[in-house]
Amino acid sequence: MAELGKMLMALGGILLIAGAVMTLGGRLPWLGRLPGDIAIERENFRFYFPIGTSILVSILLTLIVWLFRR
Secondary structure (H helix, E strand, C coil): CCCHHHHHHHHHHHHHHHHHHHHHHCCCCCCCCCEEEEEECCCCEEEEHHHHHHHHHHHHHHHHHHHCCC
């Protein structure tokens, strides 16, 4: 049961951080406009693929999970 409790706390922390990023995302002008983010805009078409942002978020989440496992 102790392992389940730790896992639930880690999941709650990750959800808290994700919620904060979503809430404050509009106030962080660089988030979503990092080098490597692909944005294609045409007359009737708009495509956005945030590769740079995804890599940054992945690295941050990996560090957080690594710290919880220590």
